[in-house]
Amino acid sequence: MAGSVNKVIIVGNLGREPEVRTFSNGGKVCNLRIATSESWRDRNTGDRKERTEWHSVAIFSEGLAKIAEQYLRKGSKVYIEGQLETRKWQDQSGQDRYTTEVVLRPYRGEITLLDPRRDDGNGPRDGGSQQGGGYSGPSGYSDERNQRPDFDDEIPF
């Protein structure tokens, strides 16, 4: 449809290890189960309440699936951006059923790891990088950044 947007942003923790499945055509999907939660105080009793929401995530982007598989673990905190998709399937009795997932397709999705870098003896990888010059010129614009982030050959975070 002209002019539509379908976007989900989740920051939460994995409830279990990522699961990767390969299809007969060579394609892959990586499934995540992510928890978010909100808390509030009950209007009547004054008790503190909390509810956890569980999100099903399906990553079809090959680069992002590889990252998810390699770097995410049960308990990892992650930022996920994808789109809502509901798919129809049939249960054993032949009845229509629907499942809604947060889906990351190529070019339409993002993953950002939010776990602190466990510093395992190797030096700091995330020093205090600074604003960085070289970002001007006559037009006031530089084009050095107009490139595809490489997802595939390195750790992009």
Add this chain to the structure above:
Amino acid sequence: MAGSVNKVIIVGNLGREPEVRTFSNGGKVCNLRIATSESWRDRNTGDRKERTEWHSVAIFSEGLAKIAEQYLRKGSKVYIEGQLETRKWQDQSGQDRYTTEVVLRPYRGEITLLDPRRDDGNGPRDGGSQQGGGYSGPSGYSDERNQRPDFDDEIPF
């Protein structure tokens, strides 16, 4: 959970009229059915493909439900911001079923109408107020805007 975010942003069109239901306790919910769609070109055949996604929206915020009921119609284009919630219910045979919706709760959701103002002969509804000075002072900050947007006693868009 500490540090989680659960956010959905949808821009799409209503597939039918908003539906409002009142609960026995006086509460209300306004349900919307919103379509988004994406298109792509098939990698093999080169054909143009399109898929429409249907989103179920449930508005529990009283102010926003009123706005939805009053201003949204079948076909309306709208920006919706809410959170993902999956609720469990039992079908006739007693089996567990799950439904995922985009939910707008008080203080956690937003609606913005995107239909052009149809000027149907009635004059302008809002003077052409402009950028408005008075936005400085010693600190460089003014506090005049730090107020709750009124959703309830007027049309907020």
Add this chain to the structure above:
Amino acid sequence: MAGSVNKVIIVGNLGREPEVRTFSNGGKVCNLRIATSESWRDRNTGDRKERTEWHSVAIFSEGLAKIAEQYLRKGSKVYIEGQLETRKWQDQSGQDRYTTEVVLRPYRGEITLLDPRRDDGNGPRDGGSQQGGGYSGPSGYSDERNQRPDFDDEIPF
């Protein structure tokens, strides 16, 4: 930095025509000026107040720049997704100055037109394709949608 997100989402109207500039190296930028506004009721006087915010947008993605140039006009309503960037420049007196813009770089930005299709006598431009079956299979997943949206050879909205 590990694990960061820099995202701006704007829905507003163009205050003037898009401006395209070409750099000596062949690169292009398309600049937009977009207004958003919010209104509130003054806490003391009860008067209705409104403030318009003007956003400077710079599109470096070639495909998106082409779309912006071709389809956006003064007054157009548009959804923009980009990232915040502040660049430094020198004014005539040699003093450092800073300008903050919403920047759309390749693979990191989105444009969605929100103007209603003005049907100006020319027939429909796109058949009424519908939900489209073929979206299941043993895995419950189909891969037909895992493709790059084509921005370059057609109108993507």
Add this chain to the structure above:
Amino acid sequence: MAGSVNKVIIVGNLGREPEVRTFSNGGKVCNLRIATSESWRDRNTGDRKERTEWHSVAIFSEGLAKIAEQYLRKGSKVYIEGQLETRKWQDQSGQDRYTTEVVLRPYRGEITLLDPRRDDGNGPRDGGSQQGGGYSGPSGYSDERNQRPDFDDEIPF
């Protein structure tokens, strides 16, 4: 303006301690300086490049300012949702200058702490809370969650 959205989402780290200032009228603002960064590989040299972007954040929401002051420190990782605002001021020579900030006003902004809970001897704070029943009833909806999150009397994360 009818139908506009002005939203910024930042996940990054504080470059310095939060700064709180009080105005003569009793109002407060909490200012943050947050870094995000992106990296890419240079198209020509193949070198890994990185650029850090610094964001100025101004929190006018009293509840959120209190949280920021109390829980954020230099180095803290945080999710911030606010709106873009550009304000005009005069420099010493009387020239107009503009500063663009990410602003959190009451009811229009969000903060989520992303630092892992330093477990200082007290037991686990974030046990595996579960989906939680009690979320159904005839309508399939419960209203227990339709309440204002309390920001003011407790730690909301």
Add this chain to the structure above:
DNA sequence: TTTT
């Protein structure tokens, strides 16, 4: 400079 837009929109309501």
Add this chain to the structure above:
DNA sequence: TTTT
């Protein structure tokens, strides 16, 4: 069931 919407929109293009």
